[in-house]
Amino acid sequence: xxxxxxxxxxxxxxxxxxxxxxxxxxxILTRGxxxxxxxxxxxxxxxxxxTQPIAIVLLDLKMPGLSGMEVLRRIRQxxxxxxxxxxxxxxxxxxxxxxxxxxxxxxxxxxxEPDALRIVIRRAHxxxxxxxxxxxxxxxxxxxxxxxxxxxxxxxxxxxxxxTGVVATNADGMVVLVNPSLFRHLGQVSERPPGxxxxxxxxxEGFCDxxxxxxxxxxxxxDEVPAFEFSPFEGKHLLxxxxxxxxxxxxxLGAVMTVSDISAIRAMDRVKSEFVAxxxxxxxxPLSTIHEQLALVIRDIxxxxxxGDLPILNxxxxxxxxxxxxxxxxxxxxxxxxxxxxxxxxxxxxxxxLKNIVGFLGVNAQKRGQRLSLELPETPLPRxxxxxxxxxSVFGNLITNALKYTQDGGRIQVRVRLREGKVEVAVIDxxxxxxxxxxxxxxxxxYRVKNEKTRWIPGTGLGLPIVKELVALxxxxxxxxxxxxxxxxxxxxxxxxxxx
Ligand code: ADP
Numbered sequence: 001x002x003x004x005x006x007x008x009x010x011x012x013x014x015x016x017x018x019x020x021x022x023x024x025x026x027x028i029l030t031r032g033x034x035x036x037x038x039x040x041x042x043x044x045x046x047x048x049x050x051t052q053p054i055a056i057v058l059l060d061l062k063m064p065g066l067s068g069m070e071v072l073r074r075i076r077q078x079x080x081x082x083x084x085x086x087x088x089x090x091x092x093x094x095x096x097x098x099x100x101x102x103x104x105x106x107x108x109x110x111x112x113e114p115d116a117l118r119i120v121i122r123r124a125h126x127x128x129x130x131x132x133x134x135x136x137x138x139x140x141x142x143x144x145x146x147x148x149x150x151x152x153x154x155x156x157x158x159x160x161x162x163x164t165g166v167v168a169t170n171a172d173g174m175v176v177l178v179n180p181s182l183f184r185h186l187g188q189v190s191e192r193p194p195g196x197x198x199x200x201x202x203x204x205e206g207f208c209d210x211x212x213x214x215x216x217x218x219x220x221x222x223d224e225v226p227a228f229e230f231s232p233f234e235g236k237h238l239l240x241x242x243x244x245x246x247x248x249x250x251x252x253l254g255a256v257m258t259v260s261d262i263s264a265i266r267a268m269d270r271v272k273s274e275f276v277a278x279x280x281x282x283x284x285x286p287l288s289t290i291h292e293q294l295a296l297v298i299r300d301i302x303x304x305x306x307x308g309d310l311p312i313l314n315x316x317x318x319x320x321x322x323x324x325x326x327x328x329x330x331x332x333x334x335x336x337x338x339x340x341x342x343x344x345x346x347x348x349x350x351x352x353x354l355k356n357i358v359g360f361l362g363v364n365a366q367k368r369g370q371r372l373s374l375e376l377p378e379t380p381l382p383r384x385x386x387x388x389x390x391x392x393s394v395f396g397n398l399i400t401n402a403l404k405y406t407q408d409g410g411r412i413q414v415r416v417r418l419r420e421g422k423v424e425v426a427v428i429d430x431x432x433x434x435x436x437x438x439x440x441x442x443x444x445x446x447y448r449v450k451n452e453k454t455r456w457i458p459g460t461g462l463g464l465p466i467v468k469e470l471v472a473l474x475x476x477x478x479x480x481x482x483x484x485x486x487x488x489x490x491x492x493x494x495x496x497x498x499x500x
């Protein structure tokens with residue numbers, strides 16, 4: 001490359017009708033390290049120029065045939081890159097000037113000393129070197145500029161694609177950059193281009209105040225990342241965090257803010273605190289009953305009167321039993337919901353599992369004169385891919401409920417069918433049924449139907465929420481049909497395990 005200073009010497013074409021001049025030039029220039037071509041006439045010179053990358057032409061103006069001026073004109077038509085040095089023999093200075101005007105780079109008067117030729121060629125050579133260097137610099141500059149533009153647009157694309165809202169302002173709080181996520185979080189359909197004060201973009205005074213403070217360099221000297229939470233509309237919670245933009249000399253140039261959507265986290269927090277409130281409530285009433293009962297027994301003991309205490313202690317025992325099962329259900333539910341209960345699905349014979357559950361619970365049914373039956377299809381059931389404990393918990397809960405909420409002597413059927421490649425298990429009872437208004441809520445935590453019939457039936461209100469979570473984890477669905485006074489049907493659809 002020309003810019004490394006070790007570039008090949010430029011090729012020189014000597015055009016002169018005098019052999020002596022041509023030879024002399026060739027001799028001097030070859031010794032100077034230049035590749036030299038010669039031509040005795042203009043036409044010949046133009047032919048050489050067509051085939052050789054000539055950089056410098058030494059051109060005699062006075063030649064027979066095509067004149068030197070004409071050759072010069074043709075060379076100029078080829079472009080600017082070839083430097084022409086005219087040789088003015090007996091011609092006048094005016095001719096040299098005219099040639100310069102026509103685009104010659106330099107001239108040398110004939111006869112010339114070898115040194116004069118060397119000087120004029122070296123000057124042209126230097127000019128070529130400088131031109132090439134400038135060209136290389138220019139290319140380099142363009143490359144860097146293109147890189148910079150590509151880099152900038154890449155960064156811009158990244159910022160625009162961030163799920164987090166981003167807005168930057170100058171020191172006066174005027175927006176200089178804003179990405180689409182910010183508008184989305186704010187629930188705005190149309191985007192406002194940068195250039196306006198921050199409060200035209202975000203209609204929250206607290207947020208805008210913080211931005212202005214940061215922009216004025218308030219947090220510049222600390223590592224603190226100020227944060228601000230606000231709600232642009234009902235149900236939407238946003239968390240803004242910001243930092244000042246600091247210039248090279250330490251000046252505060254503005255503020256850059258990120259705005260993230262924390263609505264889901266806030267909703268979760270609310271559900272959690274509601275849950276804690278509900279759970280505390282559910283735990284408190286049996287605990288206060290136990291407390292009162294124990295206080296009675298202690299009073300009796302202290303008065304030396306034990307006679308009537310056994311039934312009280314028995315009731316307290318029952319209550320502790322209820323509490324233990326409530327806490328057990330709560331733990332199950334929280335483990336299932338937090339997915340920390342590790343389900344270990346394996347291919348499972350559902351009919352076997354159901355036979356076991358029905359066999360086990362059938363003992364309770366018999367005590368109350370209830371008929372509990374299991375109906376299996378004639379064709380063998382495909383295996384399902386499921387965790388055996390989850391299956392046991394789902395159908396154990398549903399059948400226990402059916403028994404609980406059905407009168408003595410009632411009938412409970414567990415019917416298994418194959419439907420559209422899925423296994424459907426329906427737990428059907430002819431018990432008390434569920435009213436429409438309660439149906440939508442029975443899968444809520446702690447929800448229990450409260451009426452005269454259910455009053456004395458123990459329960460935690462956590463069985464169906466556990467069933468619902470587990471069925472979802474098994475990849476299935478559940479739905480209920482019920483009619484008050486006639487009975488209920490809980491149907492669970494589970495995907496069958498594809499045959500290996
Ligand atoms: P519980 O511990 O109260 O049984 P569940 O979450 O299992 O809690 O059930 C919630 C409520 O749904 C019950 O309190 C009951 O009123 C109603 N329920 C559940 N299964 C049946 C059923 N088979 N028949 C009538 N009511 C039912």
